[in-house]
Amino acid sequence: MPARSGAQFLRGLRDRRALWVGGERVSDPMEHPALRGAAQSIAAVYDLHQQYPDDCLMADPETGEPIAVSHMIPRSKQDLLRRHAALRRVAEYSVGLMGRTPDYMNVTYAGFAGRSDEWGANGNEEGAANLVAFQKQLARQDLSLTHTLIHAMSDKSKGNVPAGFDETQLHTVEKTAHGILVRGARVLATLAPFADEIAVYPSQPMPGASRRHALSFCIRMDTPGLKFICRDSVSLPDNRFDHPLSGRFDEQDAFVIFDDVEVPRDRVFIDGNVAVYNSVMSASWRANAMHQTMVRAWTKLEFAWGLACRMAEAIGASDPATLQMLGEIWSYAELTRSAVRAGEEGAYHHGNGAWFLDGRPMDALRTVLPYWFPRVNEIIRLIGSHNVLATPAAGAFADAGLRPLIDKYLRGAGDTSAAERARIFRLGWDFAGSALASRNEQYERFYLTSGARNRQNVQMRADRREADRLVDGFLRAVK
Structure with missing residues (x-):
């Protein structure tokens, strides 16, 4: 079918x-x-x-x-x-x-x-x-x-x-x-x-x-x-x-x-x-299955960056500390994108006619994403500050008596309306602070094994030949 x-x-x-x-x-x-x-x-x-x-x-x-x-x-x-x-x-x-x-x-x-x-x-x-x-x-x-x-x-x-x-x-x-x-x-x-x-x-x-x-x-x-x-x-x-x-x-x-x-x-x-x-899981599984997981991670990080930017703009936050935090999320998204592209560009025949990614960039992402995702949530909550808690519900906007007051006192910076501000910060809270967000953060911490265990694993199986060549070049030069 x-x-x-x-x-x-x-x-x-x-x-x-x-x-x-x-x-x-x-x-x-x-x-x-x-x-x-x-x-x-x-x-x-x-x-x-x-x-x-x-x-x-x-x-x-x-x-x-x-x-x-x-x-x-x-x-x-x-x-x-x-x-x-x-x-x-x-x-x-x-x-x-x-x-x-x-x-x-x-x-x-x-x-x-x-x-x-x-x-x-x-x-x-x-x-x-x-x-x-x-x-x-x-x-x-x-x-x-x-x-x-x-x-x-x-x-x-x-x-x-x-x-x-x-x-x-x-x-x-x-x-x-x-x-x-x-x-x-x-x-x-x-x-x-x-x-x-x-x-x-x-x-x-x-x-x-x-x-x-x-x-x-x-x-x-x-x-x-x-x-x-x-x-x-x-x-x-x-x-x-x-x-x-x-x-x-x-x-x-x-x-x-x-x-x-x-x-x-x-x-x-x-x-x-x-x-x-x-x-059976030690040879080609990572280089294949990580394609889906890291495209997903890249997408999530790009969304998080865009959401954090929108939150900052809604309240006119352009101070150096905010810009640094926004740049931090961007760097996570860009490094993930670059690793995915590097894995695809380095793809090769893994045997039996099957082509999979170069697994090394994927392994590197596995070691850092369990730390990056919680940090992203922290940044969104820091940028959101009290604003994520000052978000009237749809029912409040529908109240004829409340609506004019909400529109006056809970609007955003520039031309951001109260309703748009509420939608942005509700989205931020649902992404980084709600019960769903808490479950997802726990999931990312231990998704495909914890970051700590992944660091141990990559160290044990990493190819050291090039690193050793560089070190040996200096050690041999010592008289």
């Missing part, structure tokens, strides 16, 4: 999934006020593909039907530039606030299928073939896919991955006539209420773990025994004046319990193959 519309996507969410928001089980996101806004936003993302087919759609290489460009297995640098345009379209819809729009997993699984040789190593040919077949299904049925990567460790002193066998962690229980039975828990499944299927794949090596924990698969969200417990919602009523972001972009996060879940055999990609589990 060709790429879906938003209405088709929404119809696909009406299933028997076991999903809880607060103490309430929810079967249809469109019927729950905490979920309706984000469901409509993901539907709008699907509709974007129909509105901008030149950017967002391509012909399936085998069937010729239109599929999302984010499902492309890049075969050249030009393919990556084409994918960039599609990723940018999606990122702009939520100005980067929704980090797990379906294109994230589309890009990820296209990369996995493109490097199926990595998945088929060490005798895992059947698992690799299953993955390739699923990636085609993902593209042709235009599914919305979430994932859960992190082992749900309750005791940090035991480490971040299982050591030996841990019955609370996701593991194989037994073989069945149709596949495998799995049990345990994982975190987090962002986008869980708005996904058709859920994916499990490695997040990091676990050299001391039992082979029963070495698992990768995809299953439907309504698979019996699969349970999702959502965090508290930060969604607010979809009032574009009062809550311009919180009414639409709470993508939700869920704790996942696998309570004796049967995974069909043709959906199993790794089953006990520790060698593949520990190696």
